[in-house]
Amino acid sequence: MDLYSFTEGIVRWLVGIISYFVDWLGFHGFAGWIESPGVIQFLTIFGVALIVFIVGFLIAITMIWQERKTLGRLMDRRGAMVVGPAGYFQNIADGLKTFLKEIIIPEKADKKGYNWAPVIIIGSSILLIGLIPMSDRFFVCDIDGGLIFIFAVFSITPFAILIGGWASNNKYTLIGGMRSAAQLISYEVPLLLSLVGVVILTGSLNLGEIVHAQQESVWFVIPQFIGFIVFLITIVAEVERIPFDLPEAEAELVEGWWTEYGGMRFGLLMLAEYFRGYAGAAVAVLLFLGGWSGPILPPEIWFLIKVFIVFFVFIWIRGSLTRVRIDQILNIGWKRLIPLSMVNIVIAVVIKSMGWL
Amino acid sequence: MAEMWINMGPQHPMTHGLWNLRVKVDGETIVDAEPVVGYLHRGWEKLVENRMYPQIIPLSDRLCYGASMSWSHLYCLTIEELMGVEVPERAEYIRVIVLELQRIASHLMWLAAYGTDLGLLTGFVYAMRERELFLDLLQSVSGARMTYNYMRIGGVRNDLPPNFERDCLRTLDYFEKKLDEYEQIYDGSDIFLMRTQDIGYLKPADAINLGVTGPTLRGSGVKIDIREHDPYSVYDELDWDICTHPDCDCYARYRVRMDEMRMSCHIIREAFKKMPDGPVRVKVPRNAPKRTAFARVEDPRGEGLMYVIGDGTDRPFRLKVRSPIFVTVSAVPIMLKGYKVADVPAIMGSVDMCLGETDR
Numbered sequence: 001m002d003l004y005s006f007t008e009g010i011v012r013w014l015v016g017i018i019s020y021f022v023d024w025l026g027f028h029g030f031a032g033w034i035e036s037p038g039v040i041q042f043l044t045i046f047g048v049a050l051i052v053f054i055v056g057f058l059i060a061i062t063m064i065w066q067e068r069k070t071l072g073r074l075m076d077r078r079g080a081m082v083v084g085p086a087g088y089f090q091n092i093a094d095g096l097k098t099f100l101k102e103i104i105i106p107e108k109a110d111k112k113g114y115n116w117a118p119v120i121i122i123g124s125s126i127l128l129i130g131l132i133p134m135s136d137r138f139f140v141c142d143i144d145g146g147l148i149f150i151f152a153v154f155s156i157t158p159f160a161i162l163i164g165g166w167a168s169n170n171k172y173t174l175i176g177g178m179r180s181a182a183q184l185i186s187y188e189v190p191l192l193l194s195l196v197g198v199v200i201l202t203g204s205l206n207l208g209e210i211v212h213a214q215q216e217s218v219w220f221v222i223p224q225f226i227g228f229i230v231f232l233i234t235i236v237a238e239v240e241r242i243p244f245d246l247p248e249a250e251a252e253l254v255e256g257w258w259t260e261y262g263g264m265r266f267g268l269l270m271l272a273e274y275f276r277g278y279a280g281a282a283v284a285v286l287l288f289l290g291g292w293s294g295p296i297l298p299p300e301i302w303f304l305i306k307v308f309i310v311f312f313v314f315i316w317i318r319g320s321l322t323r324v325r326i327d328q329i330l331n332i333g334w335k336r337l338i339p340l341s342m343v344n345i346v347i348a349v350v351i352k353s354m355g356w357l
Numbered sequence: 358m359a360e361m362w363i364n365m366g367p368q369h370p371m372t373h374g375l376w377n378l379r380v381k382v383d384g385e386t387i388v389d390a391e392p393v394v395g396y397l398h399r400g401w402e403k404l405v406e407n408r409m410y411p412q413i414i415p416l417s418d419r420l421c422y423g424a425s426m427s428w429s430h431l432y433c434l435t436i437e438e439l440m441g442v443e444v445p446e447r448a449e450y451i452r453v454i455v456l457e458l459q460r461i462a463s464h465l466m467w468l469a470a471y472g473t474d475l476g477l478l479t480g481f482v483y484a485m486r487e488r489e490l491f492l493d494l495l496q497s498v499s500g501a502r503m504t505y506n507y508m509r510i511g512g513v514r515n516d517l518p519p520n521f522e523r524d525c526l527r528t529l530d531y532f533e534k535k536l537d538e539y540e541q542i543y544d545g546s547d548i549f550l551m552r553t554q555d556i557g558y559l560k561p562a563d564a565i566n567l568g569v570t571g572p573t574l575r576g577s578g579v580k581i582d583i584r585e586h587d588p589y590s591v592y593d594e595l596d597w598d599i600c601t602h603p604d605c606d607c608y609a610r611y612r613v614r615m616d617e618m619r620m621s622c623h624i625i626r627e628a629f630k631k632m633p634d635g636p637v638r639v640k641v642p643r644n645a646p647k648r649t650a651f652a653r654v655e656d657p658r659g660e661g662l663m664y665v666i667g668d669g670t671d672r673p674f675r676l677k678v679r680s681p682i683f684v685t686v687s688a689v690p691i692m693l694k695g696y697k698v699a700d701v702p703a704i705m706g707s708v709d710m711c712l713g714e715t716d717r
Contacts, residue, residue: 071478074479075478075479075482075483076482076483076486077482171361171363172363175385175698179385242476243476243548245476246699249476249699250370250476251370251371251473251474251475251476251702252371252698252699252701252702253698254369254370319478319479320477320479320542320546321476321477321546321548322472322475322476322477322546322548322549322552323475323476323477323548323552323699324548324551324552325551325552325697325699325700326385326697326699327697328551328552
């Protein structure tokens with residue numbers, strides 16, 4: 001049973017109760033309308049969106065909590081520990097705080113661009129979560145070009161960041177936006193190239209089929225180790241985390257392209273960054289680490305365990321490296337990662353043509 | 358050619374205090390830079406003219422709270438020079454010990470700040486953690502954790518507390534192990550080397566001509582240290598070396614400070630061995646003679662100098678401070694030109710800014 005039919009069942013059950021009640025009150029026409037397929041479909045889609053957002057939100061706040069605690073341990077301190085068990089609800093408290101803050105728009109900002117950029121970023125980030133299957137039964141849509149579509153959605157963000165940076169009418173945000181565009185666009189290339197090996201091995205762009213192919217043979221992290229490393233490096237750059245967080249480098253650019261975003265806008269952008277971090281880690285798990293396959297526990301739990309392990313690697317990198325410079329990051333991208341991903345493609349072709357997998 | 362001025366400061370995470378660095382950029386490349394100081398000006402030199410000599414000591418702590426022991430020591434040294442006071446030998450050794458402890462604490466704070474400048478929050482927390490140990494030692498000596506008020510004209514306030522030598526040596530042993538850990542996290546990281554090597558080049562000739570002092574000068578390979586060339590206290594009786602590095606870049610300044618921390622541990626150990634018994638303070642006259650005096654010391658940040666004019670009363674007629682960073686800031690445009698905006702924190706962090714003593 002997939003997520004859609006699961007939600008549809010719930011909606012039908014709820015609608016049945018409501019229409020029975022309405023019918024009892026005497027509004028027979030309204031009861032008939034509420035049970036029509038169009039309304040049920042609309043409510044189901046709404047319900048799926050709600051479930052995706054809640055699941056994504058829970059995962060994101062768990063990631064923030066994980067980041068706080070792990071970073072604390074790496075730095076020899078304790079991290080959040082006051083609000084809730086082991087400080088888990090600290091994120092909710094912080095969210096409430098940002099929610100109560102005043103919305104400030106710079107006087108000379110381009111209002112349309114300034115207001116729409118976060119909408120695009122947050123919307124595309126939530127869309128990413130909807131595209132990630134957590135198991136054979138927990139997914140929103142199963143499309144054949146799923147992998148391509150995910151990275152198409154990933155690459156909407158540089159455009160919105162550039163608009164937001166430009167529209168804020170601030171020199172720091174402008175430089176941050178330009179940096180973000182340069183970095184993200186140049187890292188798309190090795191990122192996509194590092195995925196080609198997996199696609200060659202499975203002959204499919206469908207995430208479910210890629211996972212099934214790994215269940216039949218081995219996890220692709222073994223034959224595609226170079227691709228895995230390149231993917232991890234590029235995905236860290238793609239979600240703008242240290243050491244590749246130049247677009248928001250706080251020491252030189254005062255948080256870069258989101259300098260002017262305050263209050264809940266900042267909160268949602270921050271959340272969107274963790275959504276993207278989750279999506280990146282999830283793609284790494286799906287393509288290289290066997291997806292949801294694992295013994296005993298339910299597949300969704302295995303999937304989340306692997307995602308949090310990959311995210312732990314991100315936090316570890318953040319805790320031990322300094323930020324690189326813009327020309328260095330471009331050099332790394334073009335001169336190191338692209339040749340490496342080419343080598344990876346060659347390895348995949350050799351494995352496939354020799355019929356080893 | 359689209360060039361624009363960017364204001365970095367007075368409120369900016371890079372500045373380490375209140376000052377304004379105007380940077381002219383072409384794209385992301387710096388073509389010009391102009392430091393603007395004066396946001397933190399408190400009128401220190403005027404303020405002290407209304408105070409009696411001993412009352413100025415707690416003010417001199419406030420010159421730079423990263424190195425308050427050095428500054429109150431410099432003040433006391435100047436007034437001792439003015440009044441012709443001979444300091445007991447034990448007091449001189451105690452001074453050397455606390456000054457070197459203060460140097461380590463100051464360099465650790467620099468290391469911490471440099472970590473955050475480059476995006477390494479872990480380095481910040483680690484260095485601040487060890488700084489606490491040195492603050493504990495200085496607290497056991499003076500009772501305060503930041504503005505110590507421990508130096509006195511003609512000695513120090515009180516003798517070292519019991520068990521201080523044991524605690525101090527134990528801390529040093531622990532700290533030297535931790536220094537290796539820092540080198541793993543800083544030198545061991547290729548990204549840190551990429552960010553600091555060949556960045557912020559300062560020629561030795563430029564450094565000397567601009568009056569740059571301290572680790573920044575020694576990072577340019579110039580072997581000048583006031584402790585060696587114009588010895589005060591008992592530095593000439595101790596056996597130690599000047600730490601220099603020939604690379605002239607940010608990495609060299611980092612290396613010099615790391616080596617200086619090791620050398621400070623060595624100096625403290627040696628001072629404990631040679632320390633004699635005796636009084637730690639002598640009586641000093643209330644009024645200064647009608648003459649001038651100056652003294653200079655090697656502050657953690659460079660050469661600190663004070664010049665005082667006594668007019669026969671119990672208050673200074675004029676007290677002039679030469680602070681190291683005020684001079685070093687003038688070398689900033691030379692160090693910055695030609696590098697990227699992203700190098701500004703790396704370069705400015707490497708000179709160890711302290712605005713309290715710069716603006717006074």
